[in-house]
Amino acid sequence: MHPKPKGPSSGLGQEFTIMIIPHCHEEPYAFRLSQRWVQWTGIALIVLLLSSISLVYSLRQTKLQLATYHGLLAENRQQQEHILFLARQTTELQGQLAEIQALDNSIRTMMRLTPASVTAAVARPTENPGTAREARLSLLNRGTSLAATILRTQQNIEEIKEAIPETEESLQDLERKVELQRRREAATPSLWPTSGDVTSGFGRRRSPFGGSWEHHEGVDIAAPRGTSVFAAANGIVRVAGWNGGYGNVVFIDHGFGMSTVYAHLHRISVRVGQQVTKGQQVGLVGSTGRSTAPHLHYEVRVNGQAVNPLRFLPE
Numbered sequence: 085m086h087p088k089p090k091g092p093s094s095g096l097g098q099e100f101t102i103m104i105i106p107h108c109h110e111e112p113y114a115f116r117l118s119q120r121w122v123q124w125t126g127i128a129l130i131v132l133l134l135s136s137i138s139l140v141y142s143l144r145q146t147k148l149q150l151a152t153y154h155g156l157l158a159e160n161r162q163q164q165e166h167i168l169f170l171a172r173q174t175t176e177l178q179g180q181l182a183e184i185q186a187l188d189n190s191i192r193t194m195m196r197l198t199p200a201s202v203t204a205a206v207a208r209p210t211e212n213p214g215t216a217r218e219a220r221l222s223l224l225n226r227g228t229s230l231a232a233t234i235l236r237t238q239q240n241i242e243e244i245k246e247a248i249p250e251t252e253e254s255l256q257d258l259e260r261k262v263e264l265q266r267r268r269e270a271a272t273p274s275l276w277p278t279s280g281d282v283t284s285g286f287g288r289r290r291s292p293f294g295g296s297w298e299h300h301e302g303v304d305i306a307a308p309r310g311t312s313v314f315a316a317a318n319g320i321v322r323v324a325g326w327n328g329g330y331g332n333v334v335f336i337d338h339g340f341g342m343s344t345v346y347a348h349l350h351r352i353s354v355r356v357g358q359q360v361t362k363g364q365q366v367g368l369v370g371s372t373g374r375s376t377a378p379h380l381h382y383e384v385r386v387n388g389q390a391v392n393p394l395r396f397l398p399e
């Protein structure tokens with residue numbers, strides 16, 4: 085193409101001719117264009133170009149905004165799922181706390197203790213949201229549901245925060261009571277102090293010395309001389325030595341008002357002030373003091389008062 089000025093170069097009225105010359109023997113084509121037409125066409129092209137640039141830019145912006153929107157939407161879904169997850173976890177925690185409280189009460193019932201006075205950690209279900217997807221869909225339908233779930237979760241967390249210290253206190257109280265019960269049990273004389281037959285029971289009987297009536301303060305268990313004698317419960321040795329009619333005697337204080345006496349011993353194997361445990365040997369069967377044959381005279385005293393030892397002994 086060869087834009088070719090035609091005529092005088094005096095500005096207005098100028099014309100251009102575009103000639104197309106084919107590479108064969110055909111006639112060339114010629115277009116005659118006015119200068120005004122060329123100017124307008126130029127302006128139109130520039131406007132078109134600018135519009136195109138602006139359109140491309142707008143499209144780009146829209147695309148970016150769309151990407152951001154999708155990103156936010158995905159983030160929003162994730163957050164919703166996270167909130168539902170936290171809600172479920174909180175409900176689960178409340179359930180576990182309630183189980184601990186139930187266990188506390190069940191142990192108290194077993195041990196005949198007063199029930200725990202703690203705030204029950206009642207799990208407030210968060211409408212059982214089902215799967216995260218179902219929940220999200222339903223939540224999308226009900227815009228206020230998520231806000232309600234958040235509120236309920238906050239309330240649940242508050243309740244957990246309140247219930248934990250009370251439960252902890254109750255469990256500590258239970259631990260103290262169990263420990264006390266354990267010590268009381270360890271202090272209860274529930275063991276045969278030696279093996280043998282009971283030849284004389286507790287209470288009124290004919291004296292083996294002269295046949296007059298007397299009150300027998302314990303039981304006599306016949307056993308060969310030298311048979312081991314064991315502490316019937318944990319305690320502290322208060323007497324270990326000779327004491328009149330008892331002969332060689334051991335007196336053990338078990339605490340909780342309980343004490344035991346082991347008399348007519350051949351040998352004593354503990355000393356005063358010694359701490360003894362249930363089943364520990366305290367001496368050997370003998371016939372010292374007011375005794376006719378080797379046997380153990382065994383007494384159990386509750387608050388200083390002799391009681392029937394058979395009440396404490398296993399069958």
Ligand SMILES: [Zn+2]
Nearest residue numbers: 302303304381
């Ligand atoms: Zn006796």
